[in-house]
Amino acid sequence: MKSLASGWTGASQRRLGRAGLAVVAAALLAALAGCASAEQTTEASNDAFKPVTQDASSTITVWADSTRLDAVKAYQSSHPQAKLNVVTYDGGADGSTYLQTKVQLFDRTGSGWPDVVFAPPVDLTWASRPTTPGKVPFAAPLDGLVDQKLLDGFATGSLAPCQFNGHTYCMRNDLAQVVLWYNKKLMDKFGYTVPTTWEQYEALGEKVASEHPGYFIGSVGDTNAHESYFWASQCPAFNLVKDSTLRVALQDPKCTRMATLLDKLIANKSVSTEAFFSAGYAKEHGSKTLMAFGPSWYGQYLFNNAFKVPAGEIAASNPLSWEGESQTFTGNVGGGTWVVSSHSKNLKAATDLVTWLTTSNDYQSGAPTYPAYSPAAEAWLKNPANSDYFADDITPAFTTAAGQVWTGWSNVKFSDQTAWSSVVLPALTEGKTLTETLPAWQQAISDEAKSDGYTVVNQ
Amino acid sequence: MTSLDIRGAAPAADPIGRRTSVRRPAAGGLAGYLFVSGYVVLLLAFGVFPTGYAAYLALTNDRGQFTGLGQFVKVVQDFRFLPAFGDIVVYLVLWLVLLVVLSVGAAVILRGRMRPGLSATLRFLFYVPGALAGIASVLVWLFMLDPSVSPVGWLISAAGFGNFAAVLAPGNLPVILVLIAFWAGAGGWMVVMYGALNNIPDEVIEAARIDGAGPWRTAWSVQIPMIKKWIAYMTILAFAAGTQIFVEPQLLQTASLGRVSPTWSPNQLAYLYAFQKGDFNGAAAISIFLLVLGLACAGVLVTRSGLFTVDDNE
Numbered sequence: 001m002k003s004l005a006s007g008w009t010g011a012s013q014r015r016l017g018r019a020g021l022a023v024v025a026a027a028l029l030a031a032l033a034g035c036a037s038a039e040q041t042t043e044a045s046n047d048a049f050k051p052v053t054q055d056a057s058s059t060i061t062v063w064a065d066s067t068r069l070d071a072v073k074a075y076q077s078s079h080p081q082a083k084l085n086v087v088t089y090d091g092g093a094d095g096s097t098y099l100q101t102k103v104q105l106f107d108r109t110g111s112g113w114p115d116v117v118f119a120p121p122v123d124l125t126w127a128s129r130p131t132t133p134g135k136v137p138f139a140a141p142l143d144g145l146v147d148q149k150l151l152d153g154f155a156t157g158s159l160a161p162c163q164f165n166g167h168t169y170c171m172r173n174d175l176a177q178v179v180l181w182y183n184k185k186l187m188d189k190f191g192y193t194v195p196t197t198w199e200q201y202e203a204l205g206e207k208v209a210s211e212h213p214g215y216f217i218g219s220v221g222d223t224n225a226h227e228s229y230f231w232a233s234q235c236p237a238f239n240l241v242k243d244s245t246l247r248v249a250l251q252d253p254k255c256t257r258m259a260t261l262l263d264k265l266i267a268n269k270s271v272s273t274e275a276f277f278s279a280g281y282a283k284e285h286g287s288k289t290l291m292a293f294g295p296s297w298y299g300q301y302l303f304n305n306a307f308k309v310p311a312g313e314i315a316a317s318n319p320l321s322w323e324g325e326s327q328t329f330t331g332n333v334g335g336g337t338w339v340v341s342s343h344s345k346n347l348k349a350a351t352d353l354v355t356w357l358t359t360s361n362d363y364q365s366g367a368p369t370y371p372a373y374s375p376a377a378e379a380w381l382k383n384p385a386n387s388d389y390f391a392d393d394i395t396p397a398f399t400t401a402a403g404q405v406w407t408g409w410s411n412v413k414f415s416d417q418t419a420w421s422s423v424v425l426p427a428l429t430e431g432k433t434l435t436e437t438l439p440a441w442q443q444a445i446s447d448e449a450k451s452d453g454y455t456v457v458n459q
Numbered sequence: 460m461t462s463l464d465i466r467g468a469a470p471a472a473d474p475i476g477r478r479t480s481v482r483r484p485a486a487g488g489l490a491g492y493l494f495v496s497g498y499v500v501l502l503l504a505f506g507v508f509p510t511g512y513a514a515y516l517a518l519t520n521d522r523g524q525f526t527g528l529g530q531f532v533k534v535v536q537d538f539r540f541l542p543a544f545g546d547i548v549v550y551l552v553l554w555l556v557l558l559v560v561l562s563v564g565a566a567v568i569l570r571g572r573m574r575p576g577l578s579a580t581l582r583f584l585f586y587v588p589g590a591l592a593g594i595a596s597v598l599v600w601l602f603m604l605d606p607s608v609s610p611v612g613w614l615i616s617a618a619g620f621g622n623f624a625a626v627l628a629p630g631n632l633p634v635i636l637v638l639i640a641f642w643a644g645a646g647g648w649m650v651v652m653y654g655a656l657n658n659i660p661d662e663v664i665e666a667a668r669i670d671g672a673g674p675w676r677t678a679w680s681v682q683i684p685m686i687k688k689w690i691a692y693m694t695i696l697a698f699a700a701g702t703q704i705f706v707e708p709q710l711l712q713t714a715s716l717g718r719v720s721p722t723w724s725p726n727q728l729a730y731l732y733a734f735q736k737g738d739f740n741g742a743a744a745i746s747i748f749l750l751v752l753g754l755a756c757a758g759v760l761v762t763r764s765g766l767f768t769v770d771d772n773e
Contacts, residue, residue, distance in 0.1 A: 105734070222716070422720040
């Protein structure tokens with residue numbers, strides 16, 4: 001191989017080699033010793049909200065999930081002058097981050113934001129802050145746009161996920177307070193009384209396992225089952241102590257008591273590890289579901305739609321309490337919010353739509369889920385269409401539970417479902433117990449929290 | 460006489476054009492540049508520029524300051540980084556071995572041991588799943604693997620998987636993804652390998668037979684060495700596609716109600732960095748890791764197989 005260097009002496013080649021090495025080493029050192037931090041900027045902007053130039057005649061784009069599509073259509077027919085462009089999207093179901101993904105992109109391109117979106121509460125943790133420094137947070141503060149009296153009418157604590165830095169960034173559409181659902185017809189047939197405490201629930205599970213094997217009193221297999229069981233047990237799994245300090249302490253007695261109880265019931269097969277919402281469960285065991293500790297929307301969406309249990313069999317009872325504890329707490333599974341974009345050119349139309357959707361009896365009294373706005377909730381409970389399906393009056397259970405949602409399970413920047421469904425559920429399917437899996441679950445939540453900038457406390 | 464002199468046979472096997480050893484003119488003139496210009500523009504716009512931009516992002520932070528290797532160090536320390544790369548290593552080993560062995564094996568059998576009509580029909584059938592888009596083929600497999608709706612549900616249940624969740628246990632994922640990839644992709648490669656085998660002149664096979672080589676001996680010592688470059692080419696492309704696996708685990712994640720990790724593959728992790736954390740710089744650093752991995756594999760295979768060697772001066 002002939003090269004330009006062929007005339008050079010060996011020594012000069014070696015010298016060149018050494019020089020080259022030195023250059024490479026220096027470059028590497030410079031690169032490593034370098035330079036600015038690779039961490040993301042996290043400063044929050046405290047600037048007052050400045051709307052973009054308004055155009056009262058512009059069309060507003062609305063993103064809603066398929067369940068809420070009818071609500072927007074109802075608004076359109078009662079407000080024919082409103083100019084809406086309605087788009088259906090997944091609405092953040094099952095931990096989808098579609099909205100966040102899109103807003104990140106719109107923030108980069110500087111256009112394309114929808115004016116109004118239906119979003120799960122977890123989305124407010126990023127929507128109330130800038131996605132990158134210098135950007136305007138996606139959610140517009142509603143406290144200056146909506147009458148304070150209306151905001152005061154929401155159920156106690158239901159606007160908590162919307163609030164950040166003293167502003168309210170969303171209006172809660174529905175509550176998803178957890179109650180004890182049961183099949184009254186089956187319970188009567190078997191001669192069982194509905195439990196009121198967790199101890200009674202456990203005892204009933206043992207009874208069902210021996211007397212009526214094949215029947216279930218609950219399932220832990222869904223992506224949100226922990227929000228029913230561990231939230232109601234006041235387990236500090238996602239407990240924001242300060243703004244950026246998260247307490248993830250799954251060895252707390254309030255976590256282990258629930259894990260022990262469920263392990264016993266999973267072992268005797270009265271609690272299923274298969275998801276209620278999987279095709280297999282509905283087909284095989286839907287009609288053999290004696291009880292389900294789950295959110296207020298289970299009645300229609302689980303028993304009526306998925307399990308196809310005939311009307312007049314299902315009833316709801318108050319959340320379960322622990323013996324020796326004076327106060328009863330329950331969980332919450334979902335419950336959507338409506339958010340107005342801070343980039344909207346027609347804030348008036350957008351705010352009007354959101355206000356109507358969340359507070360108007362015209363729509364909320366017939367809404368598919370339990371309204372968060374208290375006057376609308378009353379109207380909802382009075383509407384026979386919402387209670388016809390059930391064997392008993394659901395009002396006492398729903399109103400009791402609405403005021404019992406434990407506030408120690410915080411709305412954090414990451415989905416509380418990822419660790420549960422991708423770490424705990426596969427372990428349960430493999431046959432491991434919940435108690436055994438708690439450390440792995442704690443680790444997974446802590447890892448996620450740390451990568452999102454939280455300081456994690458495991459005690 | 461058992462061994463065949465492959466090197467002696469090779470020049471004769473080269474495609475037409477090389478056999479007559481026509482020398483290329485030193486300069487192609489304007490026409491050549493004109494013909495490649497269209498591709499070069501697209502390559503620059505959608506290949507080179509985005510790669511350069513990713514490299515720029517990977518070396519800076521969201522304020523545009525130079526961070527050196529900071530972004531790379533940051534993503535390597537992420538608790539999801541090593542598991543994600545571990546996942547695709549297992550997947551790639553399974554997938555590449557299966558792809559090379561089965562697609563070459565099937566092509567050899569289709570070429571030499573089957574009536575032409577049947578062989579053509581089978582090649583067509585093998586190719587059909589490849590005509591489905593990636594997403595559609597994942598959906599097909601979601602139904603196939605869910606015991607409660609699958610037409611072969613009894614088989615899955617008999618194998619000890621009572622429900623869909625059990626099928627999707629983390630340990631089974633590489634196998635499931637290999638099944639999907641093989642079903643959708645291997646048929647096309649069988650057709651390509653068949654075409655490569657067609658390029659071997661009949662005289663060479665004839666000579667092997669006269670020398671006493673049976674079908675397996677012919678395949679192992681004559682046919683496969685002569686399509687070595689095509690195999691290397693297939694491996695490079697399959698490796699690159701495999702390291703970038705995204706759609707399949709992403710869809711399984713949604714369909715399994717979250718039982719599959721949302722950061723199973725490095726590409727999903729990059730996606731999470733970019734679109735959930737808003738950290739485009741970290742995402743770019745992960746993509747540079749994938750690029751380096753792909754280039755290293757391609758480099759080894761290209762030099763080992765002589766893929767880019769031009770036979771002009773033989």
